[in-house]
Amino acid sequence: MPNVAIVGATGAVGQEILNIFAERNFPIDELRLLATKRSAGRIIEWQGREIEVQETTHDSFKGIDIALFAGGSSSTEYAPSAVKSGAVVIDNSSAYRLDPDVPLIVPEVNPEDAKWHKGIISNPNCSTIIMAVALKPIQDLLGIKRVVVSTYQAVSGAGVAGIEELESQVRAWAKGEELEKETFPYQIAFNLIPRIDVFEEGDYTKEEWKMVRETKKIFHDEKMAITATTVRVPVFRSHSESINIETIRNVDIEEVKATLAKAPGVIVEDNPATDTYPMPLFTSDKDEIFIGRIRKDLSIENGLNMWVVGDQIRKGAATNTVQIAELLLDK
Numbered sequence: 001m002p003n004v005a006i007v008g009a010t011g012a013v014g015q016e017i018l019n020i021f022a023e024r025n026f027p028i029d030e031l032r033l034l035a036t037k038r039s040a041g042r043i044i045e046w047q048g049r050e051i052e053v054q055e056t057t058h059d060s061f062k063g064i065d066i067a068l069f070a071g072g073s074s075s076t077e078y079a080p081s082a083v084k085s086g087a088v089v090i091d092n093s094s095a096y097r098l099d100p101d102v103p104l105i106v107p108e109v110n111p112e113d114a115k116w117h118k119g120i121i122s123n124p125n126c127s128t129i130i131m132a133v134a135l136k137p138i139q140d141l142l143g144i145k146r147v148v149v150s151t152y153q154a155v156s157g158a159g160v161a162g163i164e165e166l167e168s169q170v171r172a173w174a175k176g177e178e179l180e181k182e183t184f185p186y187q188i189a190f191n192l193i194p195r196i197d198v199f200e201e202g203d204y205t206k207e208e209w210k211m212v213r214e215t216k217k218i219f220h221d222e223k224m225a226i227t228a229t230t231v232r233v234p235v236f237r238s239h240s241e242s243i244n245i246e247t248i249r250n251v252d253i254e255e256v257k258a259t260l261a262k263a264p265g266v267i268v269e270d271n272p273a274t275d276t277y278p279m280p281l282f283t284s285d286k287d288e289i290f291i292g293r294i295r296k297d298l299s300i301e302n303g304l305n306m307w308v309v310g311d312q313i314r315k316g317a318a319t320n321t322v323q324i325a326e327l328l329l330d331k
């Protein structure tokens with residue numbers, strides 16, 4: 001059984017990784033929990049073991065086989081040390097995602113890429129993962145020419161501070177008090193903010209560029225045209241995405257629905273007669289991507305629309321990371 005380290009073990013993604021390891025009976029000999037100095041010394045109970053959190057250092061990875069990085073920017077500092085110690089790193093941050101020597105993996109799409117890693121494997125951005133799981137069955141069935149996606153991203157995508165900001169603004173609003181903001185550039189309660197992360201080239205945001213570039217890499221398809229608008233919404237957990245797809249081959253919408261219903265990691269919830277479609281309120285703490293509102297795009301020859309929702313901390317981060325680790329076990 002492998003020795004496993006989690007860097008950022010006390011954060012939201014690190015904690016979720018611990019839950020998922022237990023749920024999936026991931027085989028672990030030693031489990032080393034690493035975090036910043038601030039969290040060192042904390043005791044975390046996991047599967048009957050009491051584990052003391054240690055501060056991450058360059059020497060933290062001796063004897064470790066798999067190191068999961070869930071600690072944001074710490075990966076550029078410590079991932080090279082982990083690799084030097086002989087560990088395979090699975091990194092949640094964007095640091096290595098577009099590096100041609102680093103596989104970028106969504107196990108439902110490109111598990112075979114785990115074979116050629118050189119010590120680091122990257123976990124994609126949460127919005128990218130959720131979209132990729134939904135696109136894969138369509139790509140296989142019809143071929144994808146172009147994707148137009150708009151996201152509706154929960155405040156927890158911005159961490160605990162995002163959750164607290166929405167909650168405190170709603171409480172202040174209910175009491176008639178002034179609303180304070182710090183994490184988001186404008187009030188997020190009862191509002192939408194069409195800017196996630198910083199503005200970059202062409203007036204697209206970094207989050208939008210991540211969805212475009214990472215998706216092409218995961219699908220090994222530079223010709224797949226993708227354009228994105230990413231929006232922060234006053235929802236606590238689970239990202240939603242409205243996805244319009246222009247396909248290469250003709251769309252038989254019943255066949256699309258049947259194909260999505262059979263696809264790994266996907267649950268179709270789609271019945272206009274019973275008012276059934278996925279919503280973020282009901283998809284949290286689940287590993288699957290939920291798809292509804294599947295319908296033909298009547299404005300073009302070969303196109304379709306769908307509404308996709310997924311828990312961005314589970315499948316968008318922790319679950320996908322653990323699934324990548326499982327690919328390494330299979331090897």
Ligand code: 3JN
Pocket residue numbers: 072092093094095124125126153154156157158196210
């Ligand atoms: O805002 C969201 O909903 C998703 C945020 C993702 C994020 C936030 C800060 C840094 C990332 C990411 O995973 O792409 C990063 C990063 O690693 O660059």
